[in-house]
Amino acid sequence: MHIETRAIHTARKPDPITGAVAPTLVMSTTFARDENYAVPGEHIYGRTSNPNRRALEEVYATLEGGAAAIAYASGQAASNALFQCMNPGEHVVLPREIYFGTRALFDTHFLRMGIEMTPVGGANLAELRAALRPNTKLVWVETPSNPLLQITDIAAAARAAHEIGAACVVDNTWATPFCQQPLALGADVVLHSTTKYFGGHSDVTGGALVFRQDDALYARARSVQGLGGAVPSPFDCWLIQRSIPSMAYRLRAHTEHAAKVAEFLAEHPAVSAVHYPGLASHPQHAIAREQMRAFGGMLSFETTGGREAALRTAGRVQLFKRATSLGGYESLIEHRASVEGPASTAPAGLLRCSIGLEHPDDLIADLKEALES
Ligand SMILES: *Cc1c(COP(=O)(O)O)cnc(C)c1O
Secondary structure (H helix, E strand, O other): OOHHHHHHHOOOOOOOOOOOOOOOOOOOOEOOOOOOOOOOOOOOEOOOOOHHHHHHHHHHHHHHOOOEEEEEOOHHHHHHHHHHOOOOOOEEEEEOOOOHHHHHHHHHHOHHHOOEEEEEOOOOHHHHHHHOOOOEEEEEEEOOOOOOOOOOOHHHHHHHHHHOOOEEEEEOOOOOOOOOOOOOOOOOEEEEEOOOOOOOOOOOOOEEEEEOOOOHHHHHHHHHHHHHOOOOOHHHHHHHHHHHHHHHHHHHHHHHHHHHHHHHHHHOOOEEEEEOOOOOOOOOHHHHHHHOOOOOOEEEEEEOOHHHHHHHHHHHOOOOEEOOOOOOOOOEEEEHHHHHOOOOOOOOOEEEEEOOOOOHHHHHHHHHHHHHO
16 A cells, blocks of 8 residues: 555554544543453553554554554654663764764763763765774664755665674664655664654644664663653644644645755755755755655755855745744744754755645745745
8 A cells, every 4th residue: 555545544443432534532541440350452551552542652653654553752862762762881973964863862861871982974885884983782773864865775774884894774763754764774773853743833842763673672672661651642642643644645735845845946046055955966865866756845055145145044034934844734944953053064155945735836935935035
């Protein structure tokens, strides 16, 4: 069955008692046993499982083509859980250009646990291979990367990880399973901030890990969650599940609009660079074409006037909201260096855009006005 159909029909059987077609929200934290003290359904206690969470996990797993998935209260909680599966003395490889929260989480809380780390240029496979050690357990890939949209060859990174017995995790937040399927390319785990395109409406925070196999790493991550208690609320799960049936069509529009905006920006004299994997001029366009079904709704660009011009442009747009995050129906623009602070490696003149579902001609007119006035 195609992904669009699975997004609509997975874990959405009508309620057996009421016939309700929309999923029922189950807020109960505890589930009754029968007179023989047997558990009639699959749920006992809300921390360990809940019907809305279980349904959402089934959808996450099917969309990424995984054997199992775990839903979290945020993307960071998912990353935290994966790092918690490591032992002291083990080693991870992280891309230098990574979501800055992932790096901050690792540096602040896992280096002090005695887990070792080497940062590498994600798109540079030779550098990645050189960083591998006998104790490497996790190779982290984020593609397209934030904020320069560099593309890492997922199949090659996974092969390199497997040669030394490490797992390869791909943060697939920006691409989503509708644009890229890392597990089919050989990755072992997919990570999502479902706050972004899965939620799609900028009104719910969530995260996910999807595992290619029901293996020891999955069992450990499941145990970390069951005992550690990092669970999303039933209502948050319900909200995210509500957004998923429209997701394939949102991603098509995000991609189509982003391509148009990228082409406009690439021709504009006040723009010195456009970072979008769908442009033929993108340095890893060939890999992107091979491993992505569509190029997604995120892009960034640099202004010829540097930091001042970038801030001026961001200050003048009318439709784009000046806000962090991505993946909602509304377009967002962000001066990444300001958001990330002094440790930021983002170019000073760079603006990152989450291209929304407005008519692309209106978005282009808004940017044109802001760049030229
Ligand atoms: C937002 C984001 C995260 C973190 O997710 P939260 O839901 O904010 O905790 C991780 N990775 C990427 C690529 C992101 O964009």
